[in-house]
Amino acid sequence: MINELNQRSREIFRLIVDAYVASGEPVGSRTISRRLGMALSPATIRNVMADLEEQGLLYAPHTSAGRIPTDAGLRMFVDGLLEIGSLTEDERASIEAKCSASGRAFADVLGEASAMLSGLSHCAGLVVAPKTDRPLKHIEFVSLGPGRALVVLVNEDGLVENRVIEVPMGVPTSTLQTVSNFLSAKLAGRTLEEARQEVLQEIEQQKTQLDELSRKVVAAGLATWAGSGGANAGQLIVRGQSRLLEDVTALSDLERVRALFEALETKETMLRMLDATGRGDGVQIFIGAENVLFNHSGCSMIISPFQNSREQVIGAIGVIGPTRINYARIIPLVDYTAKVVSRLIG
Incomplete structure (x- = not known):
């Protein structure tokens, strides 16, 4: 779908998503007009926004003129417009230090890695831990x-x-x-x-x-x-669940988060998550309603598998947060952490 948008529409759509990710609030034409590098009137921008809404990429949550991206819009943004950031040397060193075995049980290392991802991403960190009953x-x-x-x-x-x-x-x-x-x-x-x-x-x-x-x-x-x-063969480690409550502003939001918490407590969820990550290479991104693992919880999950020395997927690590999470920052965090964990196993 991204190829169907002209350059002006792409730029306006990108600015809307960037503003939404930063604030969580509907974005209006005047906001875009101030940020846009080309001379376009708010009326022209509103027309473009109306076209994007008709294509299913934006919607208006209230009667106001502001728009926010749909789950399909976020998917298109992540797949076609997102410029993924890179980690600093300090961030890489911090991840490697937190994931260091240093005499600790591997499950403790994974728990530390999950907590670290939660802190760096301001989301809930999660790990599908490998079974501990292998020969x-x-x-x-x-x-x-x-x-x-x-x-x-x-x-x-x-x-x-x-x-x-x-x-x-x-x-x-x-x-x-x-x-x-x-x-x-x-x-x-x-x-x-x-x-x-x-x-x-x-x-x-x-x-x-x-x-x-x-x-x-x-x-x-x-x-x-x-x-x-x-009984301990395989477990789901989640850290920082309280961060999922930070953006809750309505009772319906609270119900969605509660449903997510319930899903995270089930063994079936763990197995489905591991199955989903095992079907793809590298970081997997599940956005909003397309995330069948958690029904319609209004959350996104960024997760990456880690492997043993035979390149077999035995676990996964990632984060869960609102759909407006900072994809550009979190994707490289998850990717690098999974690679560090894989090196520990190998």
Whole structure:
């Protein structure tokens, strides 16, 4: 449709969307006349706005002369007129720092990334977290000093989980290596939950060749992941939901946001979101009523999948906000964050 508009109509439409995104208010011809780089009277601009309305790109929410873009208009703007911004070096460094594993559980990293996106975008940040019950490939115990060790788990997707555990004082490096070799052999190709009970039973019945100190380290390591599979296999992490209430001005708006909150609490929503992002490459943009994931909540979602080392989509990260969100700023934020998360997994 963008090719059907002449240069004057495109420029007027772009200015209307820019003004609406900035203020959230209907935009009138006088506002456009002041911002337009060409000499056009408000009457001429009103005629162009009427044409854009007839094409389904604008509508008047009240009886006033102001117009705002329709969902179809925003889609056309995003697809054909949007000039996507770029991140500064400081913003990239901040995202990488927030997404750093640094000994934290991967789910905690994703939660931090979601909160970071919420703060930078002034929207709700969300993450569809990967399942944590995938078969394992490797486990390793690394000394962090007296009484502490880092346990590193790597599953078949290449997802790395780090946990800090307490171990008996004076555990030598050779014992940690023995424990690493023992558990890697027991867990390889199986989920932690599948092997945990068997390993603990062997220890209890003293069927293993491990000494007493090694048994204590194994038990401490396995206890850290107790219950990490099954019910926690996959989750939707949402941060900053309260930001969705900032633009609520009417009861109908509140009802739409409430419906969105309810949708975000369902497992089905998480699976549909992951399915939707997995069907496309890079950032996916869902605008308003075209967003079947959340019915007609009046929100837009910008989301991008993250992948494992085999380039398989195992999760997604993004933001949800009002349809007038700052697409030019948020799209590169989401895109870069998803790439950073993918690097952590790989």
